[in-house]
Amino acid sequence: MRHASFIARTVFVQKNDVEAACKVLNRILGREGILDQFRRTRYYEKPFQFRRRINYEKCKSIYNEDMDRKIQFVLRKNRTDPYPGCI
Amino acid sequence: MLQSRLVAALKSLSIGQGVCRISAQPLSTTAAKCRQVEDRREMLKSLPAIDEGTSGEKAVDIDSMIHHKDIFPNLDTPNMMFNGTPFKELPIFNIRVSSNNTVFSLTDYKGTPKIIRSCGIEGFKNARKGTNIAAQATAISVATRALEKGIKTIRVRVRGIGPGRMSAIKGLQMAGMDIVSITDSTPVAWDPPRPRKQRKL
Incomplete structure (x- = not known):
């Protein structure tokens, strides 16, 4: 994966706060799945492990989708002002 | 599983001491035999993640997202001036950074190396090379x-x-370097050649 150096995956440090910049960078790398892929490709993933992982991820995403729908259903609002008293 | 085994072992110990003192001997031998592969795996699972x-990979820090707007480079970034450069x-x-060592190299913008130091050169040997303390100490000495x-x-x-990873950058800052930006260049491929076989635990 080649990108323009110092343009991609780059975060500026503001007010000398290195830790915050690192956190932002790490979070982006984690959410994009780059670190996961890095860890996964350190060692060969056998076909049975690949299958199991893919099946697990499928089940997990189906569960998450259903659960999100349920939560949205429970939290549904039918008022003109859905959160009275809140700004 | 492991806990229940420990509790059982403790109980058997107290009973053995209560009845007669000689029966303490078979306990130690059985404990050694009880150590199976399954238990080791469970122990490794129960340990905190390395x-x-x-940091910040999993946790979501909302504040940092709100306050900083211009933390990412744009088209003008290459020509932006920092301290006259x-x-x-x-x-x-x-x-x-690897799990076993940390290597620092300072280059100019063309890539010509000026300083290369690693935790190994700095005097940390074997397993100590791969610690965060070693990385920080090396970072400070390199930065000076x-x-x-x-x-x-x-x-x-x-x-x-x-x-x-983190402590190296922190060490550079602690020594007084002015860090403008942090870039990640971890080599990641989605269709790599076959990696080495997995480690046996």
């Missing part, structure tokens, strides 16, 4: 060398994940 220095000509601190050469404003490029 800190790789990638355009961004594209700032010297680069390359940090290569860079400051002696008159280099203060730098860009940092990190490669790989390991315990030294």
